[in-house]
Amino acid sequence: MVKLIINSLSERYISRWFIFALDVFLVVFTFLLALLIQNNFSFQNFSLSVSLLQLRVVFIIYIGAFLFFRTFSGIVRQTSLSDAYNIFRAITWAFVIIMAFMVVTEKLQSATSGDWPSFPVVILQYLLLIGTLIGSRFFAKRVYNHIIRLEQKNQIGVIIYGTGTAGVLTKNTLLEDKEYNYKVVSFIDNNPSLAYKTLEGIPIVSYFVAFRLSYVKQYNVKQLIISVPDMSPSKKKEIIEICLKLGLQVKIIPALNLWIHGQFNAHQLERVKIEELLQRDPILLDSKNVYRELKNKVVMITGAAGSIGSELARQVLSNSPKRLVLVDQAESAIYSLQFELSILAKEKGNYDLIEFIVANVKDRFRMTNIMDTYRPDIIFHAAAYKHVPLMEINPYEALMVNVFGTKIMADLALKFEVEKFVMISTDKAVNPTNIMGASKRIAEIYVHSLTNGKTRFVTTRFGNVLGSNGSVVPLFQKQIEQGGPVTITHREITRYFMTIQEACSLVLEAGAMGKGDDIFVFDMGQPVKIYDLAVKMIQLYGLKPNVDIEIHETGLRMGEKLYEELLTKREDLLLTPHPKIMRARVSGLTQKEVTRFINELTELIIEKDEFLIVQKMKEIVPEFISNNSVFQILDKKQ
16 A cells, blocks of 8 residues: 555656645735734734735735746755745745835835734745745655655665765755665765764764774665765775775766756766776876877877777877878777767868778788878777687687788888887787787787888887776676676786776877887786786675675686786886886897798798697797697697
């Protein structure tokens, strides 16, 4: 029965004419109440006929104000401060008009016996109307929310971090939510002067009080919502880490530009992503240097539809290139990128700024034609196969794309006198244990050998990119949402991580500072244990690792190693003007040696004998030692 009533209340709204009738009744009621108060609730001098006579003009003016300001059109269950202000404005205007009438008709002296009420009665009614009209709406809203919560399940205790406007709106949003039974326990503010005060009846506590385990348990807190839009990444990371230790789920308000009409609903609250925990403070870049490098230049990006390539395209586009040529073999992916970037190009007033081309870097004839057509000044070569286990069983394709595709693009860069060729490499090219890493290292060696003074060749080397295609983060996310288990290959495996935006910004910066024959290594911060990453991701969902979601070890995959490196044993680091970018001092092969090795690889590729191909790769890259792979037998022979 209660459920039926609640459902009925949830789906139906009170007629605005019923609200208008209630307001009319309150005008009459407050007027009579004001008369009784003036007479000290004595009925001896009270005349109903005289009272009604005095009420008529007051009644008409108030009703007119209600109709003019449409005070009855708001939805009572969602009454807000703007609704209250509208009612206050209508009542005040009516009061001013009534007072003006009384002054103009000179009835102030004889109001007690004439057609007009006394001055004190008019003022008293005005105050009573403000209290009853506004109070009745907020009371009805409170009763409605209370009834709705009768059907809701367990109460969710929430702490809101931030006492600004966003914090108050967050509180109102949570209390009005019909799906979940939120209870705002407190606000957090680091300002000592606000401690032990209240905000809309809810206490404000300090950072140190709220993050005590005893406080969390005492008030049954389940969630913390960060409602400070401009909080620094380091501060946000600190708060999230503390909340995870306390077993609290953390959510953040959406960006202000995503709020609908200045407000948002509880469904817009975003679960904190693992990127929030792994990202570092923003990297300061020399944007002027990058801008000078790219302005009015024809820029080509291969692998443009991939995670790195597409972000590079976005960032290059913001630096006023003359033309942006985007090349990728993935038809659907580059179509999606075309849909996104064409809008940006139109906003810049240049419909022909971007060229979207479906092509494969392995196709020398096709790539020659593209280079001849567009004559790029700068090439960012991001096209590559990157999945370690897949390439371990497909060494032919790994070499064709990562080595010979790079060779084709680098050779064409020389032929068409491109100013700069920037190759995107990987930390897996360092002391490689797999085909993919070794193929990228061979590509590095080849590019490094081509410096001729005209075309400057730059290689950038960094680790895993958060959120990229094939990243472990979306895999874990999918597994958690499916109820687990979350699978890791080894409990001790570690990786370096960087956000896509950060990696691409550093690529542009390194490309701008490269003078030729450079291998740049990025500061990746501290390596992260994949097991710890899985634990934190589960906790961010408000779940307990190995209780709600199991974590299973599956064993190292083909070619996989426990940890990645950024330098080989034969390399040293040199400082650059940018603190996050270092230059690797590499003792490379001569161009003659490289040419011989590449020719030998070409012959083996034609024969398609995978073991002979991999054996030659190990000869070119002596530090290439296979791990958990069928090609380990070649290391034993050596």
